[in-house]
Amino acid sequence: MNGSNILGYKYSAMADRLLSAFNPSTRKILKGQFHIATPEEIDEAMKLATAAYQTYKDTSPKERAAFLNAIADEIMSLGDALVERTMAESGLPKGRVEGERGRTVNQLRLFAKVIEEGSWVEASIDTAIPDRTPFPKADIRKILVPTGPVVVYTASNFPLAFSTAGGDTASALAAGNPVVVKAHESHLGVNTLVSIAIQRAAERTGMPDGVFCSLNGTGQELGQALVRHPLTKSVAFTGSLKAGKAIFDAAAERAEPIPVFSEMGSINPVVILDEALANRGEQIAKQYAGSVTLGVGQFCTNPGILVVKNGEGFSSFVNTLAAEMQQMTPQTMLNENVCANYNKSKDLVLNEAGVTLESESSNSGEGLQGRPTVASVDAKHFINNHKLQEEVFGPFTMVVKCANDSEVLQVIQCLKGQLTATIMGEENELTKQKNVIHHLQERVGRIIFNGVPTGVEVCHSMQHGGPYPATTDSRFTSVGTGAIKRFARPIAFQNWPQALLPEALKDENSLGIWRLVNGEQTKDPIS
């Protein structure tokens, strides 16, 4: 296992300070020693990325698409070695890892398609009116252009799909930006394997040296150094509120503040309406026991609270949920920190006034396994205690018992920004919930009817984001094709000669993309 930092087409291992990878299932150190990036290596990575940017930004969409597809191919070529190392470093089962690899590869190919199709650049053209009075109207044409080197902080909970070649990297590269990855300390080997795959793909498709770099180090040291580096132009992060906010604060303090896309999770409230509870409470309980424990509860969209009115079906719902959770088997969590934090934050909640432990897995688990747990609390205690409103990252959920509709609304109103909210109900009763819907919508990026929040479809219409503290920028998504918009900004060309305009803005529209021409959507050339 090569433990170097990856600086463009070069390996670099200047420091004697080393990190190791750890297997959370066996609790043993894995082979491979990873050199912590020195300040010089960090600086070199950012300089290489900046130099690469000048040519990479002008590659054609076709060339960039070939690069993205080559990355996908190289990742698949890693074969079982990647799957096994991912399993070893994350404790995730084979099926999940293979599924996540599929998602990662599909995501790269999807962004390749998006840029080959080309309309994502939002080309807009207002043609000149030279004889307009009192002033002539100039020819003005606008397009999205890349913003420069992007630093990607990889996530612990998706070692492939939100990591080295995950959605952030794929969308940043697609938009025309070099990427510098901060490897996650839990997935150092996976990061190395995937980084080398990207490096190979870049070489194979003739990309400039420095289009991709990858560095090892700690969040506090390397993480802070990267966001504060003057050549960093934007950053993407998926992880905890504490770490994401530290990056946001560092970016705001810079001499030149930069955009930060921190996705920091949430408690993803689920509201169960009366009729649904009465008609199919047990079925919902079963469905949710599955969603809460999926992937050992280690999803950003894990349902953390279930808001239910104490009426017909309430007891059988809670009893079924408790029984289901009791039967769930503890599974290994991602790493020591995640497991320790799960136990700590769960215990903190369970010890708060008014909180009742409803059930936990009958199997107490061993090692770094997370024990599925369900608690309950009444609305009054929940509303008045902000500690109960924080995320418990792991296979835990809490039933919030409301006495009436007013309490349901108050519970929702005390919540901060969320990635998702879900309403379980019958269609006819949903129509009477205008207030509930309003207050949920104000707080979320995605609102689901009769489903579970886990499972984030990679598609055009996905919004994986939400008001703070779910993310630091609710205007963008980190999943789906819209994610590419994070790493671009508009620039207008006024009276610019045809020959020098970006291809997408030339009269003839040789790319055949959708453009706004004098305010009308069209694929027509300008005659």
Next chain:
Amino acid sequence: MNGSNILGYKYSAMADRLLSAFNPSTRKILKGQFHIATPEEIDEAMKLATAAYQTYKDTSPKERAAFLNAIADEIMSLGDALVERTMAESGLPKGRVEGERGRTVNQLRLFAKVIEEGSWVEASIDTAIPDRTPFPKADIRKILVPTGPVVVYTASNFPLAFSTAGGDTASALAAGNPVVVKAHESHLGVNTLVSIAIQRAAERTGMPDGVFCSLNGTGQELGQALVRHPLTKSVAFTGSLKAGKAIFDAAAERAEPIPVFSEMGSINPVVILDEALANRGEQIAKQYAGSVTLGVGQFCTNPGILVVKNGEGFSSFVNTLAAEMQQMTPQTMLNENVCANYNKSKDLVLNEAGVTLESESSNSGEGLQGRPTVASVDAKHFINNHKLQEEVFGPFTMVVKCANDSEVLQVIQCLKGQLTATIMGEENELTKQKNVIHHLQERVGRIIFNGVPTGVEVCHSMQHGGPYPATTDSRFTSVGTGAIKRFARPIAFQNWPQALLPEALKDENSLGIWRLVNGEQTKDPIS
């Protein structure tokens, strides 16, 4: 002159602390005393706006368009009273004020059209595939929704078009957000007149109480209180770097950070290429003397430096420019601060090493008039002295004399983010300037060929923004129809019942808007 704060449909004058308006031409206090908003009034305004938001966000585009058009009508109904008060409070001549009023009214009507057409919401629909394996695909539909109460900080340099009913207010209201305006201390009377016009328009078109509020106060007190108020959801500002950055910092420090759109001006570099200089240097000099002194140089896009190589035509260019500037008449500046800052920052530049005063208006001006001035400096001094790279707000420009192409590039590379850059040249020589174009583009929101940066067309393709410190968010524009995107965020509806979806996302597409359906742009309904 009513000097109250405007809290929805109510006037409020709780404080005894008063502000007065000042006529920069006569240097006399104008009639009317304006009550500084108390903390209670600030709080009430934000609460009213938040309450109004719950219904205003659900008004139909047609209703909101009627409101915007009614504001335009009410502003025109103010007639000469508005024109005269604007002239009195700004020192601007009648023609300019009438032109700006026209722009303000057209802007409101343009945003009315944008929302009536409706496609701005970026509706995107991915239909369900229930039998997909291994997992069914859910129905997911995304749309832009308003973000909540917007605080608008009005600008000194456009008392109408970037002020109470200017582009920020028009775009925020168009997107479905209530607006709370901080009146500019220089335009208290204009703000009152326009605020009452908006209030009338709101009442006439049945808008909720609190859809618009307007408060008097100072930047340090009221300005800070508004950005820090927990109910404020985003802010728009046009003005100085110092004030804009203070608002940005306050927003980042909040418990819930919010988006800040501060447009803070720039020096708008102009690069004059060799052939153009040789062929038509004198003509360019005349054109630029006009652009530099337009509106007493008080435009965000005023050309602050002219980057020229010392070759054929250089001397006659500088001499012509100097002669033109000498003939320009000093005009009254916007207020005492603006005039004092102009003189101070100009003197500071003129006293720096290597800077030569080339000429100033032969008329030294009186009172608060700004004296047109042109200086020159060689590239080496410019590059090594960051004081020369700062904006001098007023009718001032500086010729930066370069010895060779390399110095031209170095001058560009030392510049921070800018609203605009301009290249004056022949088409054939532009093709040889790839590096110059690259480094200019990296720094600007709009790049102009053979024109002047002053004059910002309100259209679909305009980008009035740019990398920091030109603005705090280069991904958005504050002029043109794109400005509406600042005050909206995407939300996704998953498996949501047809009847409860926003109109724009329903299968039938009754609004007839462009939508992305399974990745394809179409106006077709979903069958």
